[in-house]
Amino acid sequence: MYGSPSSRGASPQDGSPDAIRGEVTELLQAWSRGDAAAFERMMPLVYERLLQIASGMLTYERRDHTLQSGALVNEAYLRLVHLERVSWSDRAHFFALSATLMRRILVDHARKVKSEKRGQGADFLPLEAALEVAGEKRPDILCLDLALKDLARKAPEEAKIVEMRYFGGLSRDEIAEVLGVGSATVTRRWRMARAWLYQQLNEVPQDAV
Secondary structure, three states: OOOOHHHHHHOOOOOOOHHHHHHHHHHHHHOOOOOOOHHHHHHHHHHHHHHHHHHHHHHHOOOOOOHHHHHHHHHHHHHHHHHOOOOOOOOHHHHHHHHHHHHHHHHHHHHHHHHHHOOOOOOOOOOOHHHOOOOOHHHOOOHHHHHHHHHHHOOHHHHHHHHHHHHOOOOOOHHHHHOOOOHHHHHHHHHHHHHHHHHHHOOHHHHHH
């Protein structure tokens, strides 16, 4: 497993945020060309942000959730290592895909927990906190995953925005950079997707998964 930069004797190089972003992009592109060592050199530069993403995903999980932020990052690291070559564009692209991998890990974990503890419920994730809407229903991550898959079939760009905004914690500008669209377009699609998901999740019974 990866562990923190300090535990591996590595730390981000000194420099401005712009310089570090540029270095991450260069290392990603080197990794795309087959330089496996570039991935290891990059990890200390992105580790803290990955921890932030993991922590954000786990904020609304039950307190007794068996996965912690560091473990979630380590699981994502193992999946990243085994990815086939990806044509990375920049760090925002990397964080977006990392968030996707973490979501899949949480979904797999929730399925396993539900299988082992049938009838005891899964880890709940409050939609009102995630999507900034009011409501009393608290869909678990499996219901949210099903809804996102349905949204992806109907409106793939909107589903990507929800995943990057909600699970990845990417800003509007970062999402616009990944998708190659304007920030205003991201805002409009985010609002549409949020409203659609809220409607779907409030209509789907919690035991439907």
